[in-house]
Amino acid sequence: MTGNLQATALLVDGATLSDQVTEVLRHNVVNGVWGVGDLLPSETALASDFDVSRTVIREAVSRLKAEGMLSSRQGRGAFVASNRPRQGFAIPECDMESQRKLAQILELRMGLEIEAAAIAALRATPEARLEIQRTAEAYDQTNQSDGPAVATGVSADLEFHRAVCVATGNDYYLGLFNYLVASLRETMLAGRLQALKRGGESRDAVQEHYDIAASIAEGDAECARQRMRDHLQMSSARLLAQLKTEEDSGE
């Protein structure tokens, strides 16, 4: 199966063998290397392709069975039951520890929120606009007090971004935002803690929030999109830089 070799490039450090094999098998199914109804190569063949034990293959296959992607045919091995995992989209917690994956998750967040800001500019109700302005001011307040509590600052930041997603009137935007943020929260706390240790955070983000709020209030979708893009690009860069410092100083 050439698909195995092709996908083996995805193997990354830090995951167990069975995590890695699961990832490649999932990749092959999701990307149609194996179609729905196709029989997988035998355990022995897969074990030799991946250069791992049959136990590792068995574990990976049973995980994908639990997800509903694979199924067994009596005596004939595993076949592809579905190319959509039953549990839906998910970001494993351990991904947050990889700088590369974290950068990718931040990039995904950007895609979501840039468009959310544009939709909010077109659609926000007067109440939603007020709420965006209120959360921008609340964030300003937490940044003014001396040595603000780390968690309060992160929460106030996220409340602003949540208010923008609420203003889209599209629950899927809000749902995906809440999911991403639940994954990112710990990492954001770590970044902010690091920034405070180094003598405080820049107040740039405060003004950026006000600017986004203003363009949404004016109903200027293009401007809202641009400002949200600038803000998230800068805050992602700030976060990644903060975490890098933490790694370099060996903490």
Ligand SMILES: [Zn+2]
């Ligand atoms: Zn922000």
